[in-house]
Amino acid sequence: MNKYLEIWQLNKTFPSKKGPYTVVEGFDLSLRQGEFVSLIGHSGCGKSTVLSIVAGLSEMTSGTLILAGKELRGAGPDRGVVFQAPSLLPWMTAFDNVLLGVNQVMSDASEQERKDLVAYYLTLIGLKDAMHKLPAELSQGMRQRVGIARAFALNPKMLLLDEPFGMLDSLTRYELQQVLIDLWSQDQKTALMVTHDVDEALFLSDRIVMMTNGPRARVGETLEVTFPRPRNRTEVMEHPDYYRLRERLISFLEEHDIRKPTQPDAAAAVA
Numbered sequence: 001m002n003k004y005l006e007i008w009q010l011n012k013t014f015p016s017k018k019g020p021y022t023v024v025e026g027f028d029l030s031l032r033q034g035e036f037v038s039l040i041g042h043s044g045c046g047k048s049t050v051l052s053i054v055a056g057l058s059e060m061t062s063g064t065l066i067l068a069g070k071e072l073r074g075a076g077p078d079r080g081v082v083f084q085a086p087s088l089l090p091w092m093t094a095f096d097n098v099l100l101g102v103n104q105v106m107s108d109a110s111e112q113e114r115k116d117l118v119a120y121y122l123t124l125i126g127l128k129d130a131m132h133k134l135p136a137e138l139s140q141g142m143r144q145r146v147g148i149a150r151a152f153a154l155n156p157k158m159l160l161l162d163e164p165f166g167m168l169d170s171l172t173r174y175e176l177q178q179v180l181i182d183l184w185s186q187d188q189k190t191a192l193m194v195t196h197d198v199d200e201a202l203f204l205s206d207r208i209v210m211m212t213n214g215p216r217a218r219v220g221e222t223l224e225v226t227f228p229r230p231r232n233r234t235e236v237m238e239h240p241d242y243y244r245l246r247e248r249l250i251s252f253l254e255e256h257d258i259r260k261p262t263q264p265d266a267a268a269a270v271a
């Protein structure tokens with residue numbers, strides 16, 4: 001495997017009132033260039049912790065991170081991050097919010113080139129007619145489109161997405177998943193996404209990485225998703241492997257459900 005992002009023996013321990021709490025331990029994961037990988041696991045297992053360490057927004061306790069052959073230290077424009085809600089400056093239009101980042105990262109390009117780039121991504125993402133509106137004049141889904149357009153426009157080496165559709169209603173979520181996958185197909189950015197949504201992971205990913213529960217969470221199982229690309233939802237859901245892969249993901253999550261009794265005595269106690 002030609003490794004583009006390498007996460008090697010990642011450990012993260014938080015201090016807590018009861019002593020050090022090790023969230024992830026011995027977490028190993030590699031991504032190929034242009035690969036879309038989703039990280040799935042129960043709430044609190046440490047998915048966002050891993051993502052924010054890769055983004056450089058949180059420090060690891062120990063381990064090694066390598067992106068495109070270089071060891072990562074701190075945050076940088078080589079990683080574009082998309083959270084559940086984008087942080088947009090409320091007094092600036094969607095266009096100016098994206099331009100702000102582009103101006104910082106692409107200082108070598110001319111002013112016109114930078115503006116063209118912003119307009120190009122906002123148009124691709126479906127905001128052609130709304131790019132000069134303020135964030136308050138946009139719906140939540142439109143604001144999230146701005147966040148995604150910004151991440152792509154900055155031309156990072158990779159995208160880090162932390163439940164990017166988690167706050168959207170299901171129709172908007174489906175729409176934006178398609179928008180994201182269309183943009184991704186065009187730019188082929190290496191992407192690591194945290195999600196709770198099994199169908200979202202199956203629709204978008206080349207590989208789904210299932211995390212064990214914390215404390216000391218690590219990679220449990222990995223699922224290859226080989227549906228042909230470009231993808232559309234109907235074709236993916238009608239693919240003969242769809243329900244087998246979905247079933248494997250759900251079984252893994254059920255096997256790792258900490259609320260589920262594992263012994264007859266425990267079952268009796270819960271009953």
Ligand SMILES: Nc1ncnc2c1ncn2[C@@H]1O[C@H](COP(=O)(O)OP(=O)(O)OP(=O)(O)O)[C@@H](O)[C@H]1O
Binds near residue numbers: 041043044
């Ligand atoms: N700054 C912090 N200080 C102490 N503990 C933290 C901190 N950030 C996260 N944790 C703990 O680390 C664990 C993993 O949190 P994290 O947010 O990474 O999980 P997650 O899998 O992304 O959860 P969810 O799916 O609910 O978003 C949790 O037990 C959380 O309480």
